[in-house]
Amino acid sequence: MAQLAESILNYVSQNGDVNTIKLAKHFNEDHQKVIGALKSIQAHGDLLLAEPVSEKKVELTDEGRLVAENGNHEANIFKAVPQDGIPQADLMKIPNAKVGFSKAMSAGWIVVDKSITPPLVKRKVPEIEDLVQNHLKVIETGGTSNISEKDKQDYKKRKLIQEVIIKSYDLKKGPEFSTSLTKLETDLTGEMLTTGSWKNLKFKDYNFDALGAPLESGYLHPLLKVRSEFRQIFLEMGFSEMPTNNYVENSFWNFDALFQPQQHPARDAHDTFFISDPPVSTKFPQDYLERVKKVHSKGGYGSQGYGYDWKIEEAQKNVLRTHTTAVSARMLYKAAQQKEFKPIKLFSIDKTFRNETLDATHLAEFHQVEGVIADYGLTLGDLIGVFAEFFKKLGIDQLEFKPAYNPYTEPSMEIFCFHPGLGKWIETGNSGIFRPEMLLPMGLPEDVCVIAWGLSLERPTMIKYGFNNIRDLVGPKVDLEMVQRSPICRLNK
Numbered sequence: 001m002a003q004l005a006e007s008i009l010n011y012v013s014q015n016g017d018v019n020t021i022k023l024a025k026h027f028n029e030d031h032q033k034v035i036g037a038l039k040s041i042q043a044h045g046d047l048l049l050a051e052p053v054s055e056k057k058v059e060l061t062d063e064g065r066l067v068a069e070n071g072n073h074e075a076n077i078f079k080a081v082p083q084d085g086i087p088q089a090d091l092m093k094i095p096n097a098k099v100g101f102s103k104a105m106s107a108g109w110i111v112v113d114k115s116i117t118p119p120l121v122k123r124k125v126p127e128i129e130d131l132v133q134n135h136l137k138v139i140e141t142g143g144t145s146n147i148s149e150k151d152k153q154d155y156k157k158r159k160l161i162q163e164v165i166i167k168s169y170d171l172k173k174g175p176e177f178s179t180s181l182t183k184l185e186t187d188l189t190g191e192m193l194t195t196g197s198w199k200n201l202k203f204k205d206y207n208f209d210a211l212g213a214p215l216e217s218g219y220l221h222p223l224l225k226v227r228s229e230f231r232q233i234f235l236e237m238g239f240s241e242m243p244t245n246n247y248v249e250n251s252f253w254n255f256d257a258l259f260q261p262q263q264h265p266a267r268d269a270h271d272t273f274f275i276s277d278p279p280v281s282t283k284f285p286q287d288y289l290e291r292v293k294k295v296h297s298k299g300g301y302g303s304q305g306y307g308y309d310w311k312i313e314e315a316q317k318n319v320l321r322t323h324t325t326a327v328s329a330r331m332l333y334k335a336a337q338q339k340e341f342k343p344i345k346l347f348s349i350d351k352t353f354r355n356e357t358l359d360a361t362h363l364a365e366f367h368q369v370e371g372v373i374a375d376y377g378l379t380l381g382d383l384i385g386v387f388a389e390f391f392k393k394l395g396i397d398q399l400e401f402k403p404a405y406n407p408y409t410e411p412s413m414e415i416f417c418f419h420p421g422l423g424k425w426i427e428t429g430n431s432g433i434f435r436p437e438m439l440l441p442m443g444l445p446e447d448v449c450v451i452a453w454g455l456s457l458e459r460p461t462m463i464k465y466g467f468n469n470i471r472d473l474v475g476p477k478v479d480l481e482m483v484q485r486s487p488i489c490r491l492n493k
């Protein structure tokens with residue numbers, strides 16, 4: 001590059017003004033390379049003045065090049081017709097015969113003699129001039145002057161030629177012209193400052209478009225990036241974060257407090273990881289536990305309950321929490337114990353565990369994004385309104401809801417979002433209004449209503465970063481370079 005740059009300077013010094021296309025031909029170099037060398041000359045100051053010029057040029061298309069080489073379709077048809085004629089079917093076997101035949105007919109070069117069967121194609125004139133081929137040959141070498149505008153239009157229509165715009169520069173000597181390039185300094189050193197040598201040195205311009213060096217630091221995993229985006233959205237909406245640092249729960253908070261009957265299938269060993277050491281919890285708020293027992297077995301608060309024999313042994317079993325709604329239950333119970341109930345908006349984003357069959361989209365542990373609002377007189381309309389705002393901040397404004405079932409919410413709705421990138425509706429989460437059988441035993445005022453929803457964190461992360469196997473995102477097979485390469489997550493772009 002430096003060599004080409006100096007050759008350009010020498011050329012201008014000896015021959016004066018020149019255009020970069022001419023230089024490219026002269027040095028037998030690619031025009032883009034000449035432009036690159038010009039840019040590096042310009043980085044050294046005003047050695048050259050470069051005036052941009054754009055010029056329309058006509059050049060041959062691929063097909064045009066073939067015609068220039070082998071002749072025009074109609075001329076090839078003419079050449080293929082021998083003195084005594086040829087059956088039309090044989091003639092039509094040559095390439096581009098259809099176009100060539102009709103053009104040769106209308107030019108009056110050939111005739112079809114129908115007095116014989118099969119009809120014979122014969123020459124009508126002794127010889128022809130392949131004007132198209134001759135013209136294209138001229139255009140190929142850069143000349144167009146003696147070709148009529150009408151012919152040019154015709155060739156353009158036949159896609160034999162095309163117009164291109166070529167950008168180049170007219171160069172002339174600048175105020176700082178020199179034929180040699182001094183090395184540009186990139187660092188201002190202490191020595192330059194003390195000796196004053198910096199005054200006579202030339203410094204390289206800052207390149208603000210250059211990529212920075214990779215940081216020598218830790219990198220956030222995509223899941224953590226998406227988590228911080230969700231967290232930001234909750235904080236903007238005035239939610240406070242729940243403490244979720246207890247992966248081990250007992251069944252009481254994970255299930256019973258949420259009005260999930262003790263025979264519920266989610267509790268059996270297919271879905272829940274039970275803890276063997278220590279297998280049980282022993283401390284519970286006793287009066288609350290009694291109220292939970294009663295609502296399950298006998299009902300109350302206007303409910304019939306489930307009418308089964310509720311057992312403390314079942315509630316004591318320690319488990320890896322199967323959802324963060326266990327934490328929401330603890331927080332709501334705590335809020336109910338305050339002297340005066342105050343409305344609350346809570347969220348959490350943390351791990352949950354389920355004994356799932358592992359596949360491309362399921363792992364035995366995943367993160368839940370959970371939101372809870374407790375206030376007087378909330379309705380399903382509020383739940384939908386909060387979703388509209390929450391999902392709008394994620395960049396999603398098309399939502400649909402499907403009735404669903406959870407033991408602890410009524411009504412319950414699955415949330416579907418339309419993903420414009422994937423062009424389809426995606427099941428995103430689950431939601432509902434907590435049942436009185438869950439809230440009233442806690443001691444919350446009767447007219448307090450609690451709306452809540454839960455999403456997975458992995459799903460939007462996989463969509464956002466384009467993963468289709470969860471093992472590429474989580475687990476021992478994760479590519480650490482993927483973690484470094486993954487950009488910051490902006491959910492709404």
Ligand SMILES: N[C@@H](Cc1ccccc1)C(=O)O
Nearest residue numbers: 323325430431432452453454
């Ligand atoms: N706990 C539910 C999510 C949810 C939270 C709050 C209300 C309703 C549903 C789940 O695990 O899927």
